[in-house]
Amino acid sequence: MLETGQTTNPTTKSIADIGWDALTRKDPALGALLDAEAAYQTAHLSMVASASVAAPSVLCAHGTVMSNVTAEGYPGARYHPGAVHFDEIERLAVERARHVFGATYANVQPHSCSSANLAVLGALLPRGGRILALDLGSGGHLTHGADASVSGKYYDVAHYGVEPDGRLDYDRILDRALTHRPDVVIAGASAYPRWIDFSRFRAVADRVGAWLLADISHIAGLVAAGLHPSPVDHAHATTTSTYKQLGGPRGGLILLGKDHRATAPDGRTELWKLMQRAVFPGFQGTPDPSAIAAKARALAIASGGAFQATMKRVVDDAKALADALVELGYDVLTGGTDNHMVLVDVRAAGLTGIVAERALEECGILVNRNKIPGDPLPPGVGGGLRFGTNILAQRGMGPFEVRECARIVHNVLSSIQAGDATHYELDGALRDAVRDRVRALCARFPLQFDDE
Structure with a gap:
């Protein structure tokens, strides 16, 4: 709400100016902390592998009036009124995600890559279904079936590791798959410094009749720039966060390539429709319109x-x-x-x-x-x-x-x-x-x- 004396019908820029002025005057403690964090980021040398810095235009897109919009569902099929502009913003974000990653389908609603991973696993697996994924101690991720994660509690998980030289051995991974016969193979890591051969992972998945999920959260920027092989047409589903290397807001994406029309486990539904339902209403309710606007901006930058x-x-x-x-x-x-x-x-x-x-x-x-x-x-x-x-x-x-x-x-x-x-x-x-x-x-x- 505008403060008394402020003009009506403000632009996005004027709202931002009004908001910052009100914040620093009426909540100086919070304003000072935000300024202190900006100074901290400027003066500290960050070599955190899971982070990148969002551009000012991304931050601006994330802090707009879109936060006032509530609209469950997808563009053209919302469960609330007043989504006319949000529909267009989400369509824009989807189109940009498809363009940047060469995908046929993109879902921009996941609140994180963890949310995206859980949605994909929930869509492809029954409770107790079997996963084969990189062990957490070898560089895997919590949502890839770690004991501490819901993914490790709801599914039967087998792991592969790295060899003594720290690298993946795809023949050994195949042996693990033949032994454990997973329903889903996960390719991706949070701490692995070498290229991942997604085509070899697809061959492993095909050999045992499994789905392949590729999590590229840490390397999404390199994939977008053509500096790491893309999994989009090798994996049945690809997930990523939008902040670790894409310079975007906190959030995730689900991407599908040539298998987007593959028949889902129910034997009837196309894979892309299954992903739609898995995110909403399966694992999330209301999407975050401001985050999706910021994703759209970050993806535009990533295409340059x-x-x-x-x-x-x-x-x-x-x-x-x-x-x-x-x-x-x-x-x-x-x-x-x-x-x-x-x-x-x-x-x-x-x-x-x-x-x-x-x-x-x-x-x-x-x-x-x-x-x-x-x-x-x-x-x-x-x-x-x-x-x-x-x-x-x-x-x-x-x-x-x-x-x-x-x-x-x-x-x-x-x-x-x-x-x-x-x-x-x-x-x-x-x-x-x-x-x-x-x-x-x-x-x-x-x-x-x-x-x-």
């Missing part, structure tokens, strides 16, 4: 040349980071990377993941702890670090600057005095010096946006 150039820099930076860390003596899993992700076993340095993460954060560097293959430590501690170069590339940093980042990281990690698995000491003077160095580097390379 500047985004493709950024994704190329993401890959170049990751290779440079892996090489630099190897040269500094770190155990880099698989010896390098094909994507944006670099996994490091820090146990050889006498550290745990949580100690390394916290010490780096003290110094203004954000990297998350991660379990690594064969890791006996619990997930909250972990024996590894997962680095990512999405945001470094968005800052315009190239391989030269990334090598500087690796040296800064090494400066911190090599100075930690570890106590036990969760406690450590770090010299205060060194911490302050590294903070200054990080702030200077971030100032030299402020966040950039492919806001074409």
Whole structure:
């Protein structure tokens, strides 16, 4: 609602101006926290692999009057009135998703990739149906049948892992499939630094008569830019988040390719119709119109040349980071990377993941702890670090600057005095010096946006 004295019939821009003015005057505590977060993101060196930075136009699309719209269902078939503009926005987002990923069908309503995964599994599997997926400790995801997830509680789950060299062995995966005879095979990972051969996964699924679900949440930007093979025409269904690498809002997508008209498990329904029903009314109620508007904007950016150039820099930076860390003596899993992700076993340095993460954060560097293959430590501690170069590339940093980042990281990690698995000491003077160095580097390379 507009404040007293404000003009009626405002534009989106005027509403944003009015809202920010009211927020800072009437809720200065919240306004100050939001400003503090903006400053924090500007001055900290983020190498979190599961994150990217949304462009201002994406943030703007996400904070509009579309939040006032309630409309369950799909364009042209809503269960509420007043969706005339939302219908067009959702159609626009669907068309852009299809264009960016070369898909025949796209559902833009999932609130996250986790929601998308659960909807697809719910559509394709009865309760107790069998899944074959990458083990969480080998780089899989919670929604791929982990014990802590509803996917691990409602379905019968078998796992495949990685080999001692940290890579997938597709012949071994086939052996697991022949042994366990899954109904759904999941291809995808949250911590795997190499290309995934989706055609080999489809061959495995076909051999045992299973559906193939490809989760590309972490590599969606690379797939969109043609820098990683696409699963869309290999998998029966492909899912992704829209924020990890696409620079979009929190949300997910379901994509179908050439199998969109395949007959669903009920023997009657086409696959695309099954996906529609699985999202609504199956697993979600009202969609988030503002998030869908922001997805539409992010997908428009992802179709441009500047985004493709950024994704190329993401890959170049990751290779440079892996090489630099190897040269500094770190155990880099698989010896390098094909994507944006670099996994490091820090146990050889006498550290745990949580100690390394916290010490780096003290110094203004954000990297998350991660379990690594064969890791006996619990997930909250972990024996590894997962680095990512999405945001470094968005800052315009190239391989030269990334090598500087690796040296800064090494400066911190090599100075930690570890106590036990969760406690450590770090010299205060060194911490302050590294903070200054990080702030200077971030100032030299402020966040950039492919806001074409």
